Amino acid sequence: MAESARVGTGARPSGGFVLGPLRTLKNEFTDKERRLAYILVTPALVIILAIALFPLLYAIWLSFQEIIINQSSSFVGLQNYAEMLQDPEFHSALRNTTVFTVLSVSLELVVGMAVALALSRVFKGRGIARATALAPWAFPPAIAAVMWRLMFQDQVGGGIVAYLIKSSGIYTHPILGNDAALIGAAVLVDVWKTTPFMALLLLAGLQVIPQDVYEASKVDGASSWQQFWKVTLPLVKPAMLVALLFRTLDAWRVYDLLWVMGNRQLNSLSVYVYNGVKISQLNFSLGNAAAVFVFLSSIAIAFVFIKVLGTRAVE
């Protein structure tokens, strides 16, 4: 907020930071120009609050109510959360989502980094290679899931992936009939689908590393391995943080991929929310509490990422 006000008033020394917070606040409003700036941004702020904050607060407020269709609702405090935390369906949703997120994001990071490194090199047909690599990402998740589900099933026509896995002896039962195998399959599909996105973000990070850093390290006698660990990785960290954050939050609220791949059988946090809010007649409150949980846990995840990988990196 202070940022925008300052931009509005042109170049003023940002002396406010030196003074106590109260003085700063007072300054903000006694200054005529600043006051005008605030008045001018107020409509925009109100709209933002109404659009972004109201539904959120409303959802949180709803999560403290016991709501059953055509019956009066009543305030029950944290009871919905307590009930949700005891629900075995919620446990399986949380477990599946965690496994899916950890596996898919780590695989995507490793593979994505390899792809990004390959694509950042200068070679003939690099443009085409970059465009092709992005192709899987262009598929809508539900379409990708339907497509892969066909390849994973072993009945109608016999899916190619199911055939390969079966004949290699890795797993001889129907993949689609087992939850653990299904999650494994979903992770593979997600890696196939979103690695290009990861690679793209990392590639952007690689591109901004100046060449002279590499030249300098070469002069100092660094091997390519050392170059990767000591130069590339620290410098690509900001981009990596953004990519990881995006992907983790994306994976954390995964819905369409699991819903379609598992033909509605595979539980995830978002599927749990949907089942409660939309399908069940009685579990609206639980679903709503779970929705708030997804939101709060996403914030927590983002917070941890920024803390662990460094605040500076985001800026």
Place this chain on the structure above:
Amino acid sequence: MTKNASRTGNAMDRRDFLRLTGAGVAGAALLPACGGFSGESEGSGSGKLIISHGPDTVLAELIPKQLEDFNKQHKGEIEAIFRPMGEDYFDQLRTQFQAGGGDIDVISGDVIWPAQFGANGWIDDLSDKFTEEMQAGFLEGPLGANSYQGAVYGVPWFTDAGMLYYRADLLEKSGFSQPPKTYDELFSMAKKIQADEGLRNGHVYQGSNYEGGVVNGLEYIWAHGGEVLDLSDPTKVIIDSPEAAAGLATQRATVEEGISPEAIVTFTEAESDAAFTNGDAVFMRNWPYVFGIVLAGDVKIKMNQMGVAPLPAGEGGSQGFSTLGGWNLFINSASDKKDEAWELIKFLSSPEAVKFRAIEGSYLSPLKETYDDKEVTSKVPVYPVAAQITDQIKPRPVSEFYGDMTLEMAEEFNNSLKGETSPEDAVATLQESMQSIIDKGTS
């Protein structure tokens, strides 16, 4: 997909429930803006009677034809128009109900909806109009599905039932003169024919975790003499019985003894009919729509290779049961043209209208007399078989909380079929979770 599969297989999509929430209100507020539900555009304002039906390509052609006749008969008085709805039919209806009723007058709805709609006061009790004299002409199953707590909420206009398809040619070749009457017979026949012919599957059905899986699980439970809700007190769950467990055990045995593929736990209607019509299975449990596929002639199996029989009985059960499917006509409580709506319902459920749909679309009649109609039985191959099973058709548990109960059943039936839960544990879990749904809903 074929018409029948979409009628029954996707029932799940439409059964979900929205509550009086921001989502519902926001949805309702947005709908008029989308143009689809503006009450003024074609409904009450213009005085037209609106009838809606879910996604069904065949009926989408037949309904307008029938409405044309109806409108001719009532020229100058009533003009009925058809509004086809999409896969989210149920969601749309619910949103309209919560926004005050919407503009549809006659609602065509799935057999599992009446209790839920009726209990919420969204559709009218038709007891005054739909007299007992009229009801006498209908099959008991479809009628029962429309009755809830002493009221009757809908008039059946076509019905659906599970049947046992079999390879008549292979049965004969292996020395069997008749289709199986019990699951024991089915198992031994399937095993022998599988061995004789080197067939991949003995028996296929719908075992996935969805509404079709519930339907199949219930049929196994009923065939062994089990029951889900106490028929005299539908707030009492009685699924935890040795009979119900025996039913699920027989179903699990189809996988254990190798007559059904392991992947049966992911099978829906489409996978089953693909396996059967491709000649990969001896037996199949499915809806009547498979007749349409075989009659169309694009598949390996021809009509003369195929037979259809009632579903077999289990050990301890007197007979097999077929789950009732099908659609019914309701009157929207918010309609301002209830008399006209009733005229249309009477017209669409009349013997002539039913016969027209039977001949043109192979739809099963909810009226007893159609099954004796020589013209229908000779022209529509599914009718002679259907006539044999009309007294074996059972509705799914009739409860306003069916929507929540079916999710639990889908999950547990599937777990039992996968072998992850024993049949005894599955019915015990269901006893508890379904009872708590009813208790929560009625508290």
